[in-house]
Amino acid sequence: MASYRFLPVFLMTLALAWVHGEDFSKSTASSNFHKRMRREWIWNNMHIEEELNKTLPHIFGKIKSTIKSTNAKYVIEGEGAGTLFRVDDRTGDVAANERLDREKKASYRLTALILDRSTNKRLEEPSTFLIIVQDVNDNAPVFEQRVFNGSVKEMSPLGTSVTTVTAVDADDPTLTGHADIFYKVIQGDKYFNIDKYGKIYTAAPDLDREQNATYTIVIEAMDGKGLRAQESGTATVQIRLIDINDNFPTFRRETFNFEVLENVGVDGEVGRLEVQDIDEPENRDTKYSLVRGNSLNTFRIEPNRYTNEGIIRLKKPLDFEKIPAYQLVVEATDGTIQYAHSKMKGSKSIATVNIKVLDVDEPPVFAQASYTFRVQEESDIQKRIGCVSAIDPDRARREIKYSILRSSYFKISQNGCIFATKRLDREEISQHNITVAANEMDQMKKTVDNLETHVTVYIILDDINDNAPVFALPYDPTVCENAPPEKVIIRISAVDKDEMSPAVKFKFSLVSEDSNFTLIDNHDNTANVTVKYGQFNRELVKTHYLPIIISDNVSPRQTSTNTLSIRVCKCDEDGNFTFCETVAKQVGVTIHALVAIFICILTLIAVILLIAWRRRHKKDLNVLKKNVAEIHEQLVAYDEEGGGEMDTTSYDVSVLNSVRQRAITSPRMTMENMPCVYSQVQKPPGNGLSGTGEMGIMIEVKKDEADNDGDLLPYDTLHIYGYEGAESIAESLSSLGSGSSDSDIDYDFLNDWGPRFKMLAELYGLEPNEDLVY
Numbered sequence: 143m144a145s146y147r148f149l150p151v152f153l154m155t156l157a158l159a160w161v162h163g164e165d166f167s168k169s170t171a172s173s174n175f176h177k178r179m180r181r182e183w184i185w186n187n188m189h190i191e192e193e194l195n196k197t198l199p200h201i202f203g204k205i206k207s208t209i210k211s212t213n214a215k216y217v218i219e220g221e222g223a224g225t226l227f228r229v230d231d232r233t234g235d236v237a238a239n240e241r242l243d244r245e246k247k248a249s250y251r252l253t254a255l256i257l258d259r260s261t262n263k264r265l266e267e268p269s270t271f272l273i274i275v276q277d278v279n280d281n282a283p284v285f286e287q288r289v290f291n292g293s294v295k296e297m298s299p300l301g302t303s304v305t306t307v308t309a310v311d312a313d314d315p316t317l318t319g320h321a322d323i324f325y326k327v328i329q330g331d332k333y334f335n336i337d338k339y340g341k342i343y344t345a346a347p348d349l350d351r352e353q354n355a356t357y358t359i360v361i362e363a364m365d366g367k368g369l370r371a372q373e374s375g376t377a378t379v380q381i382r383l384i385d386i387n388d389n390f391p392t393f394r395r396e397t398f399n400f401e402v403l404e405n406v407g408v409d410g411e412v413g414r415l416e417v418q419d420i421d422e423p424e425n426r427d428t429k430y431s432l433v434r435g436n437s438l439n440t441f442r443i444e445p446n447r448y449t450n451e452g453i454i455r456l457k458k459p460l461d462f463e464k465i466p467a468y469q470l471v472v473e474a475t476d477g478t479i480q481y482a483h484s485k486m487k488g489s490k491s492i493a494t495v496n497i498k499v500l501d502v503d504e505p506p507v508f509a510q511a512s513y514t515f516r517v518q519e520e521s522d523i524q525k526r527i528g529c530v531s532a533i534d535p536d537r538a539r540r541e542i543k544y545s546i547l548r549s550s551y552f553k554i555s556q557n558g559c560i561f562a563t564k565r566l567d568r569e570e571i572s573q574h575n576i577t578v579a580a581n582e583m584d585q586m587k588k589t590v591d592n593l594e595t596h597v598t599v600y601i602i603l604d605d606i607n608d609n610a611p612v613f614a615l616p617y618d619p620t621v622c623e624n625a626p627p628e629k630v631i632i633r634i635s636a637v638d639k640d641e642m643s644p645a646v647k648f649k650f651s652l653v654s655e656d657s658n659f660t661l662i663d664n665h666d667n668t669a670n671v672t673v674k675y676g677q678f679n680r681e682l683v684k685t686h687y688l689p690i691i692i693s694d695n696v697s698p699r700q701t702s703t704n705t706l707s708i709r710v711c712k713c714d715e716d717g718n719f720t721f722c723e724t725v726a727k728q729v730g731v732t733i734h735a736l737v738a739i740f741i742c743i744l745t746l747i748a749v750i751l752l753i754a755w756r757r758r759h760k761k762d763l764n765v766l767k768k769n770v771a772e773i774h775e776q777l778v779a780y781d782e783e784g785g786g787e788m789d790t791t792s793y794d795v796s797v798l799n800s801v802r803q804r805a806i807t808s809p810r811m812t813m814e815n816m817p818c819v820y821s822q823v824q825k826p827p828g829n830g831l832s833g834t835g836e837m838g839i840m841i842e843v844k845k846d847e848a849d850n851d852g853d854l855l856p857y858d859t860l861h862i863y864g865y866e867g868a869e870s871i872a873e874s875l876s877s878l879g880s881g882s883s884d885s886d887i888d889y890d891f892l893n894d895w896g897p898r899f900k901m902l903a904e905l906y907g908l909e910p911n912e913d914l915v916y
Contacts, residue, residue: 188236191276192244199228199237203273205254206234207266215259220252220270227252227273231259236273244275245312277314283323283363285309285377290361296351296383298344304381307340309363323363330359334381342379351383352420387425391417391450391474393493400454400495404462405502412441412497415452417474426450427478433492435470441497443472460499463537468497505593506532506542506580513578514600515560519568520608527552527601529559532580540582543589547577552601554578560599568603569639575600605641610702611648611692612636617706620722621673622713623680629673631659631708636667636692638700646694653689653703661690671706680710684723754905 190202205216216234218227227250229236250273256265285307292305307325315321325336334357335345342359349357362376393415400413419426430443430452440460444453452474474491508530515528534540544554551574554560560578576599581589619632636648650669652661658678662670671688678686686708693701711722892903 188271188273189276190238190242190273192242192278193280194238194241198241199239201235201237203236204234205229205236205271207256209256209265211258211265213259214265215257217255217257218252219255219268221250222273223252226250242275244277244314245281247275248277248314249274277317277320279313279317279320279365281312281365282375283309283311283365284375285361285363288377290377290379291382292342292379293382293384294344294349295386296349297386297388298347298349300344300347302344304334304342304344305379307336307342307361307377307379309340309375309377311365313365319365322365324365326362326364328360328362328376330357333357334359334379336361342381349383351385352389355383357381357383385422385425387421387427387476387479389419389421390476390479390491391419391426391428392491393417393474395493397494397496399498401498401500402460403500403502404460405504406456406460408456408458410456412454412456413495414446415443415454415472415474415493415495417450417452417491419450419476423448423450427476428452429475429477431473431475433471433473435495436468437465438470440468441470454495454497461535462499462501463535466499466501468495468499470495470497501536503538503590503593504535505595506582507535508532508580508595508597510597512598512600514602516602516604517562517566519566519603519606521562521566523562523565525561527560527562528599529557530554530578530580530597530599531558532595532597534582540584540590541587543581543583545579545581547579547596549574549576552576560601566603568605568641569609571603573600573602607640607694607696607698607700609639610700611638611694612702613692613704613706618709619671619706620709620711620719621678622717622719623678623710624713625673625676625678625717627673627676628660629676631671631673632706633664633668633670634690634706635669638694640694640696640700646696649693649695651691651693653691657686657688659686659688659708671708678710680712683710685709750901750905757905 188203190200194200205218207214215231216229217231218229218236226240226242227236227238251270252273253268253270255268257263258265286309290305290307294302294304309323309325311321311323313320324338325340327334327336327342331345333344333346333349334342336342340361342361357380359379359381360376361379364375394417398413398415402410402412406412415430417428419428428445428450430445432438432441432443440456440458442455442457444455445451446453452472472493472495474493509532510530513528513530517525517527530544532542532544534542542558544556544558546552546554546560551563551566551571552560553563558578560576566574578597578599580595580597582593584590614635614637617632617634621629621631625631634650636650638646638648647665648667650661650663652659658674658676660672660674662672664670669690688706688708689703690706691701691703693699709722712720714720892899895903
């Protein structure tokens with residue numbers, strides 16, 4: 143160790159060689175050409191001890207040059223020059239003005255100069271030197287922090303590491319013994335120790351968290367010479383013991399008593415078993431088991447991870463009438479306990495559990511969870527579908543009343559048998575799901591509140607063959623008028639609302655073979671419609687109606703007639719359609735269609751009766767024709783819309799009526815084809831309007847203008863509604879002069895239209911002894 147004392151001297155020598163000496167490699171390389179130059183500065187060893195107890199200023203070195211000059215002056219510059227350090231300008235002695243602390247600054251770099259005292263010119267180049275402060279062991283170790291924390295599992299073996307503490311010493315670590323640190327436990331050394339590196343370990347093998355969970359120890363640090371600080375040389379260490387599962391659970395009581403209602407559901411809670419385990423909750427692993435007792439399969443025990451309780455739950459429903467009380471023996475143990483550290487090896491805790499079942503008035507119980515019945519559709523409503531059964535589970539055995547909820551198709555008898563209220567159609571609803579309620583009844587035959595139970599009943603309808611097959615689609619086939627024989631027009635298929643099994647086959651046939659079509663059954667529930675002779679006459683018949691009979695092979699066999707409407711179309715030479723009329727499709731007549739047709743027929747009969755009554759009523763008005771000339775009407779010019787009735791001018795139209803009568807009695811002139819029909823009507827003589835004055839002239843002028851002007855509206859459209867014109871083809875529009883046979887149209891042609899129009903012909907044809915009135 144003594145060799146380390148010369149280490150600072152060696153380091154200083156190297157530094158001076160680096161400052162004053164020449165590059166060794168260069169000097170070696172050029173040694174053959176140059177001489178090594180002799181130093182001009184002469185140095186003492188620049189070392190000074192810290193905190194040196196000597197009189198200040200203290201001379202500790204000297205700068206000296208080989209230059210001999212009485213006028214030379216020594217000067218220093220750099221770190222601490224003039225303050226910490228000073229130099230005698232004549233002798234070159236370097237002295238310290240203060241005591242130095244190596245822990246503050248370990249070295250100082252300065253520059254030495256030699257100047258001419260008169261001119262202050264340099265006599266030699268400046269040189270840099272170091273002042274090394276030598277360390278003395280004057281600092282005690284200091285902890286980096288005052289409080290340390292550590293932890294270790296309880297029951298850990300002797301020598302288990304807990305934590306590490308660290309202290310530092312400001313002295314020079316390169317000097318032997320100056321920075322060596324030693325640790326010591328000065329409080330708590332019974333349980334913990336520390337080594338020279340600051341590592342704390344257990345000194346006792348049985349540290350039990352349940353007895354003492356935390357420990358506080360005090361650590362002291364000192365250096366090699368025994369220096370210790372008053373306060374900062376000690377530190378406190380807080381050590382926490384980590385819990386392990388080393389304790390068994392024990393029941394708090396030897397006997398537990400519980401009461402439970404019999405209607406508690408499965409998994410319902412019966413009671414809780416309390417145990418004591420001094421381990422931490424996360425380390426507890428209590429296991430409960432039923433050791434003995436009656437009906438052990440009725441209960442199970444579920445451990446609560448957080449409270450460590452054992453929750454007794456039901457595995458199946460209770461029945462007070464069968465078992466009113468239970469007695470069980472339960473055991474509590476720990477499944478993951480560390481037996482190596484446990485103080486109660488192999489220990490178990492046993493307790494007795496008494497469970498009393500309380501009677502509850504329970505609702506009825508059905509014999510099955512659900513019921514399924516099958517019944518054939520369209521069955522007699524008196525036929526029983528099926529029966530349900532429920533009983534009162536209590537000792538009272540009350541009578542049960544049944545009812546069906548929200549169903550208009552079924553009813554239920556007092557003994558639980560289900561009947562249909564109407565015939566059931568599988569094609570309407572194939573399966574009914576109903577709910578049957580069972581209620582207990584008291585001695586007064588009244589239902590007991592809150593004692594109702596429901597059960598679901600599934601009623602499946604079995605199919606019978608009660609629907610005939612029909613066309614699968616609304617077919618709209620077309621055929622070319624020049625189609626050749628055996629030309630396939632369309633392939634048809636059928637559907638049946640009944641249950642379709644693979645064995646169901648449809649048979650297709652024509653009602654009559656007297657047609658230009660052939661039906662070929664493909665025996666796969668389809669058929670082809672083909673042309674028999676070909677060459678259709680489209681001008682004669684544009685649409686052919688082909689009745690087809692479709693029947694199934696199920697008993698009882700169902701058959702329907704469906705009409706296929708085949709349109710005859712114009713085609714080109716390649717058989718491409720060029721024109722087809724759109725016709726209404728005819729399909730099989732259903733019941734709904736028959737009802738609609740019947741309603742239409744009734745409506746048509748009512749309309750015909752109304753027309754007949756009106757016709758007789760109009761005949762009674764013919765008497766008015768005898769007095770038409772005596773009726774005075776007002777001619778109102780509607781293109782002169784005045785402010786009211788006073789603006790209109792009334793005229794006596796008897797003169798006009800006289801003209802009309804003469805026109806009627808005069809023979810009609812033969813008409814020629816002219817542009818305007820009304821201009822050819824024979825007009826009354828000019829003197830027929832004598833005495834009418836200006837009014838007559840005005841009417842005649844207007845009539846002539848209308849007759850000769852083809853761009854105007856017809857004569858009948860003149861806004862003179864009192865007199866529409868006797869010579870008009872439409873005759874008078876007035877209802878006063880109309881009768882039951884005032885039309886000149888001959889309806890006798892209706893008799894040629896057949897019996898369907900017989901009634902119309904009788905209504906509008908001429909009656910005996912009835913003459914037309916002109």
